[in-house]
Amino acid sequence: MDPGPPFTWTVLGAGSILPRAGFGPAGYALRAAGERRVTLFDCGPGTVRALGAAGIDLAEVERVVLSHFHPDHCLDLLALAFARRNPAVRCGPIELVGPRGLSDLLERGANTFGTRGWARFEDARVLEVDPGASDRVLALDGLDLAFAPTLHAPEALAWRAELGGSSVTYSGDTGETPAVAELAEETELFVCECSFADEHAVEHHLSPSGSGRLAHRARARKLVLTHFYPGLAPEDARAVAARNFAGPIELARDGSVHVPAPRP
Numbered sequence: 001m002d003p004g005p006p007f008t009w010t011v012l013g014a015g016s017i018l019p020r021a022g023f024g025p026a027g028y029a030l031r032a033a034g035e036r037r038v039t040l041f042d043c044g045p046g047t048v049r050a051l052g053a054a055g056i057d058l059a060e061v062e063r064v065v066l067s068h069f070h071p072d073h074c075l076d077l078l079a080l081a082f083a084r085r086n087p088a089v090r091c092g093p094i095e096l097v098g099p100r101g102l103s104d105l106l107e108r109g110a111n112t113f114g115t116r117g118w119a120r121f122e123d124a125r126v127l128e129v130d131p132g133a134s135d136r137v138l139a140l141d142g143l144d145l146a147f148a149p150t151l152h153a154p155e156a157l158a159w160r161a162e163l164g165g166s167s168v169t170y171s172g173d174t175g176e177t178p179a180v181a182e183l184a185e186e187t188e189l190f191v192c193e194c195s196f197a198d199e200h201a202v203e204h205h206l207s208p209s210g211s212g213r214l215a216h217r218a219r220a221r222k223l224v225l226t227h228f229y230p231g232l233a234p235e236d237a238r239a240v241a242a243r244n245f246a247g248p249i250e251l252a253r254d255g256s257v258h259v260p261a262p263r264p
């Protein structure tokens with residue numbers, strides 16, 4: 001009997017900070033088959049709200065992994081901390097993983113909301129990684145992570161998660177850099193940002209051609225395009241990316257669920 005996919009990747013926000021129906025700021029939920037617990041990748045504004053739409057309970061969020069500190073990727077950390085303090089929910093400890101500076105960001109954010117600690121995580125284990133480190137792997141409970149610095153902000157990271165004999169690689173925000181392709185080598189699910197059309201390409205984000213090239217270079221088994229700014233039609237992005245990448249391409253949208261390509 002087919003055991004089904006080893007994990008699901010649910011898109012909580014497939015867009016940018018600019019308002020666009022169906023494409024909220026960055027947030028994703030990774031869940032292993034047969035598990036209720038989820039790991040969030042990024043936590044942009046609207047992520048907590050999107051958990052409800054995705055049928056994910058607050059108490060099921062056991063970990064958040066951050067790519068970088070731009071608000072469209074992390075602002076809802078404060079909302080998450082506040083929600084977890086609500087007496088109506090009972091949450092266990094949470095693990096917060098991100099670039100160096102994460103503890104400081106959490107502290108300053110919590111202080112902004114007053115001394116009573118409304119936006120403070122009470123029982124968080126914070127794990128900071130150095131984007132320039134030579135050892136770029138983290139073995140966590142039930143999840144092996146690896147990361148690579150991206151071409152975006154000084155602290156920006158791409159993440160790869162291995163679980164259930166398969167893998168997903170999330171680019172975070174990045175320009176076209178071989179470091180991300182190396183991290184994503186032969187990954188079963190490459191979730192790659194695709195911000196602007198080729199005609200409006202910028203150095204620190206990807207356009208469809210660049211996303212396709214990275215997926216091709218990585219020999220990714222499946223590509224999911226995401227982080228669409230309002231000017232880019234996802235179907236157009238797919239058509240352009242497909243000129244450089246021959247494998248399957250899916251389009252993220254708020255609420256879409258993606259599974260890894262089967263391992264050969």
Ligand SMILES: [Zn+2]
Pocket residue numbers: 068070152153173
């Ligand atoms: Zn960014």
Ligand SMILES: [Zn+2]
Pocket residue numbers: 016026070072073173227
């Ligand atoms: Zn972004």
